[in-house]
Amino acid sequence: MKRSPISLLPLLVLLIGSMACHTDGEIISPATGVDNNGNNSPDTTGNRLRIRVGSTTFQATLLNNPTAKAFKARLPLTVLMSELNGNEKLYNFPQNLPTNSANPGTIQTGDLMLYGSTTLVLFYKSFSTNYSYTKLGQIDHPSGLAAAVGSGNITVTFELEQSS
Template sequence: MKRTLFLLLPFLLVFLGSMACKTDNPVPENQSSMSTPTDPATNPVTNTSSNRLRIRVGSSTFTATLQSNPTVTAFKAQLPLTLSMKELNGNEKFVDLPNSLPSNATNPGTIQTGDLMLYGSNTLVLFYETFRTSYSYTKLSRVDNPTGLAAALGRSNVTVTFEIE
């Protein structure tokens, strides 16, 4: 019995090993398994050259003009993102991003309604009230027309989608 198991074990391992390498969806010989990048100018989902950001909160959509800086470039590479943002201080929503971004924080003096900024290297903050601040942020963008932004964001946690327009 031990001898039979000893002889069958290598065959069983080879069989299982070959099945593990089997693909359910083989790639035809004339096609590569690597996808060809699409042209960013013709594909809005991957168009990282755009400086327009779409921000969706529930049924409301806002547009913002992105800054031109390394932080924004790195942020756009992570888009689209749907994030559960937390309420803070009755004037902002924030979330920690999955990846850190380069930052160049400065004190803006006054935060404007619709400012989208980075606090530290990975905390994304969307402001829905104007106020003075002593904190430093890296500016990403500002909502072009923030009318209705505060109402859309509400006073509790909310899901927000950011994507290139």
């Protein structure tokens, strides 16, 4: 039996609609204030980032590299970050980000990096390392970061700062 392309149109619309509603689970709270036309959307050309941990907010500067650009495309983002090694919080993205990893030698408090191609890492203590990372950016003034993140798993919100 031969079907006309017009009879398949409702099925195609249903398929596309269901794909548009799919979420990969990485965002705990959805972005707000952005309509379907992109009005009031964050300025994705800027490299200024706001990181909220509980009631404390830190400003950060993102690098201008493909990894940081891919990260910015996912913002705003609120995620549950796991504790690791008493010096870092991490979150695993469900999809890869581009990488250009290198060994920094020393991790600095406030470094925001990608380990491998999916693990976002926020470092709250400085230490030397043998591991390689792709650097995304750095918290401008990380004083108080260790106290803000504490010793357990935390919810962190990353969002671009609005241009004035």
